Amino acid sequence: MTDDPPRNTARPPGTAPPGDGGPPSASPPRLPALTLSGLTVRFAGLTALDGVSFTVEPGSVHAVIGPNGAGKSTCFNVLSGVYRATAGSVRLGDTELTGLAPHRIAALGVARTFQNLALPPHATVADSMLLGRHRLTRAGFLASGLGLPSAAGEARRHRARVAEIAEFVGLAGDLDRPAGTLPYGKQKLVELGRALCMEPRVLLLDEPVAGMTADERRRTAAVVSGVRDSLGISIVLVEHDMGVVMRLADTVTVLDFGRLIASGPPARVQNDPAVVRAYLGADAAPDPADQEPTP
Numbered sequence: 001m002t003d004d005p006p007r008n009t010a011r012p013p014g015t016a017p018p019g020d021g022g023p024p025s026a027s028p029p030r031l032p033a034l035t036l037s038g039l040t041v042r043f044a045g046l047t048a049l050d051g052v053s054f055t056v057e058p059g060s061v062h063a064v065i066g067p068n069g070a071g072k073s074t075c076f077n078v079l080s081g082v083y084r085a086t087a088g089s090v091r092l093g094d095t096e097l098t099g100l101a102p103h104r105i106a107a108l109g110v111a112r113t114f115q116n117l118a119l120p121p122h123a124t125v126a127d128s129m130l131l132g133r134h135r136l137t138r139a140g141f142l143a144s145g146l147g148l149p150s151a152a153g154e155a156r157r158h159r160a161r162v163a164e165i166a167e168f169v170g171l172a173g174d175l176d177r178p179a180g181t182l183p184y185g186k187q188k189l190v191e192l193g194r195a196l197c198m199e200p201r202v203l204l205l206d207e208p209v210a211g212m213t214a215d216e217r218r219r220t221a222a223v224v225s226g227v228r229d230s231l232g233i234s235i236v237l238v239e240h241d242m243g244v245v246m247r248l249a250d251t252v253t254v255l256d257f258g259r260l261i262a263s264g265p266p267a268r269v270q271n272d273p274a275v276v277r278a279y280l281g282a283d284a285a286p287d288p289a290d291q292e293p294t295p
């Protein structure tokens with residue numbers, strides 16, 4: 001893969017995607033913040049998330065990091081509706097997401113990618129990405145089945161939007177290839193493209209660069225920052241690659257044993273003694289409480 005930044009050929013979210021019917025608007029509406037308040041998840045005696053609260057500001061990249069077992073995936077699974085919170089809430093703007101089924105949360109504009117590839121193995125890149133437009137499709141089963149002009153027109157508009165998004169993520173030349181035959185890094189970009197095809201307001205990225213070569217990591221990081229900068233979509237990023245986290249994130253929240261131990265700009269969080277201790281062990285950084293007071 002090359003390392004060119006993505007070209008801004010995609011329309012911002014909320015500006016009438018093809019097939020969605022509404023008028024295009026010149027300036028995108030202000031996107032809502034995603035707010036987690038006191039989020040707690042317990043599994044039979046184990047507290048995987050313990051009263052976690054933070055806000056993902058609109059149009060920002062918010063990384064959630066922490067050692068293995070810290071609760072990052074649990075947090076993602078609650079945000080996307082796969083797990084139910086034991087207590088606390090998740091809101092997108094004024095809309096309560098807590099307890100909604102995954103498809104309802106997706107319909108409200110929260111899209112996610114998965115840690116492991118979840119692409120249909122034989123489908124082309126274009127068809128895999130079209131799956132992301134399912135909820136925006138208006139033509140009924142009958143109209144599509146009978147090949148009515150209205151359905152054909154809508155299908156054409158969806159394919160045009162898929163082509164725009166493919167260009168944005170750097171897959172314009174791969175649309176007709178079976179997704180399963182592409183290099184791993186490009187397959188992950190197909191997943192990202194499919195999530196963008198949902199015209200999301202919030203994108204949840206679960207370890208987007210895991211298993212990639214250095215080149216693929218750079219390319220994917222450039223696409224992710226393009227999604228924020230050009231499309232204004234809020235991104236929640238769970239990622240173990242600290243280089244990518246520090247480069248991309250506007251805010252970093254650190255979890256450890258299900259608790260939030262630090263949250264703030266990357267440079268500050270990186271030097272937080274509690275974070276250093278969580279990653280490197282109890283002896284790695286002095287606890288300020290243990291230090292002799294200076295005379």
Ligand SMILES: Nc1ncnc2c1ncn2[C@@H]1O[C@H](COP(=O)(O)OP(=O)(O)OP(=O)(O)O)[C@@H](O)[C@H]1O
Nearest residue numbers: 043046047048066067068069070071072073074075
């Ligand atoms: N469905 C489940 N049932 C029981 N325990 C679970 C379940 N999902 C997660 N856990 C437990 O909750 C804790 C947090 O797990 P989680 O997968 O959220 O951590 P993580 O930070 O994503 O870890 P990793 O970086 O290894 O993926 C762990 O102790 C894990 O074993």
